[in-house]
Amino acid sequence: MDAETIPLRLGTRRSALAMAQSGMVAAEVTRRTGRPVELVEITTYGDTSREHLAQIGGTGVFVSALRDALLAGRIDFAVHSLKDLPTADPAGLCLAAVPEREDVRDALVAREGLDLEGLTEKCAGRAVRIGTGSPRRMAQLNAWAAARGVEVETVPIRGNVDTRIGFVHAGELDAVVLATAGLNRLGRSAEISEHLDPALMLPAPGQGALALECRADDTELAAALGALDHAPTRAAVVAERALLAALEAGCSAPVAALARWSGERELRLEGVVGTVDGATLLTMSTTGPLASHETVERQARALGLALAERLLAGGAATLMGERAR
Numbered sequence: 448m449d450a451e452t453i454p455l456r457l458g459t460r461r462s463a464l465a466m467a468q469s470g471m472v473a474a475e476v477t478r479r480t481g482r483p484v485e486l487v488e489i490t491t492y493g494d495t496s497r498e499h500l501a502q503i504g505g506t507g508v509f510v511s512a513l514r515d516a517l518l519a520g521r522i523d524f525a526v527h528s529l530k531d532l533p534t535a536d537p538a539g540l541c542l543a544a545v546p547e548r549e550d551v552r553d554a555l556v557a558r559e560g561l562d563l564e565g566l567t568e569k570c571a572g573r574a575v576r577i578g579t580g581s582p583r584r585m586a587q588l589n590a591w592a593a594a595r596g597v598e599v600e601t602v603p604i605r606g607n608v609d610t611r612i613g614f615v616h617a618g619e620l621d622a623v624v625l626a627t628a629g630l631n632r633l634g635r636s637a638e639i640s641e642h643l644d645p646a647l648m649l650p651a652p653g654q655g656a657l658a659l660e661c662r663a664d665d666t667e668l669a670a671a672l673g674a675l676d677h678a679p680t681r682a683a684v685v686a687e688r689a690l691l692a693a694l695e696a697g698c699s700a701p702v703a704a705l706a707r708w709s710g711e712r713e714l715r716l717e718g719v720v721g722t723v724d725g726a727t728l729l730t731m732s733t734t735g736p737l738a739s740h741e742t743v744e745r746q747a748r749a750l751g752l753a754l755a756e757r758l759l760a761g762g763a764a765t766l767m768g769e770r771a772r
């Protein structure tokens with residue numbers, strides 16, 4: 448067989464979201480490179496464990512089995528949700544492409560299609576029960592509730608999108624919070640009752656973006672996959688992840704970050720660090736007019752670092768430390 452017609456093996460988790468994401472990327476790789484792509488299912492610890500994510504150590508549980516398969520040569524490339532990727536660069540692998548980002552916002556899926564306001568009215572006299580296991584979402588929901596003088600009880604849940612939304616249909620929860628991007632990719636955007644404004648709920652670093660990873664020595668494939676790269680998205684997630692890395696926070700810490708372009712050379716980065724109970728939220732932002740004499744990625748990273756330093760000077764480490772007590 449001709450090298451060009453041997454299918455590329457794309458490793459994917461078996462969850463509906465992972466399959467949807469991998470299927471979309473596979474089609475796009477074929478469209479842009481002419482290479483056929485076959486999906487190879489990989490089971491990760493994050494899929495089999497029933498423990499809460501925070502308890503099994505957070506970062507990387509969805510990712511490491513795919514990386515092992517890559518390094519062992521069982522697959523040629525993998526698609527990850529960027530927000531699930533640990534910030535450390537893995538030895539022997541390269542980030543071949545960051546495709547254009549989906550909607551970055553979190554979404555509320557609530558009973559009777561209500562929004563947050565509507566829920567608080569509906570549940571007058573008792574706490575609104577909202578399912579999420581994410582310390583970042585808990586912190587911001589609790590802060591919102593405190594500012595409004597309403598009662599919200601966050602309920603830790605895990606499981607795939609179906610399971611989570613099922614708690615609402617079963618009447619066990621009033622709502623759940625999920626990433627809009629995931630729901631859109633699953634064709635379930637009609638179930639969203641409110642897109643949460645980033646001013647209320649700043650998303651996780653990398654949310655809505657995907658990462659295509661292959662072996663670093665597979666330079667030909669890396670170059671081919673590069674056709675899917677979207678430079679503005681890559682710069683934005685580089686800034687967000689630089690902030691996360693500098694705070695030394697994993698996905699189990701209440702940290703949010705979002706970089707948005709406002710013009711061709713202006714990247715605005717916003718970060719939130721808080722306590723899970725929402726009693727304190729530290730929100731800061733910075734805007735980088737990016738110079739043309741230096742690479743965008745380098746400057747995006749510097750932006751993330753600078754904002755992290757300001758957050759740390761403002762007490763971010765203490766706030767994150769309070770989470771552990």
Ligand SMILES: NCc1[nH]cc(CCC(=O)O)c1CC(=O)O
Nearest residue numbers: 528531625626628629654655656
């Ligand atoms: N932590 C799980 C995870 N990783 C990526 C997404 C959604 C897709 C994305 O953000 O790109 C989700 C589910 C969720 O947060 O609702």
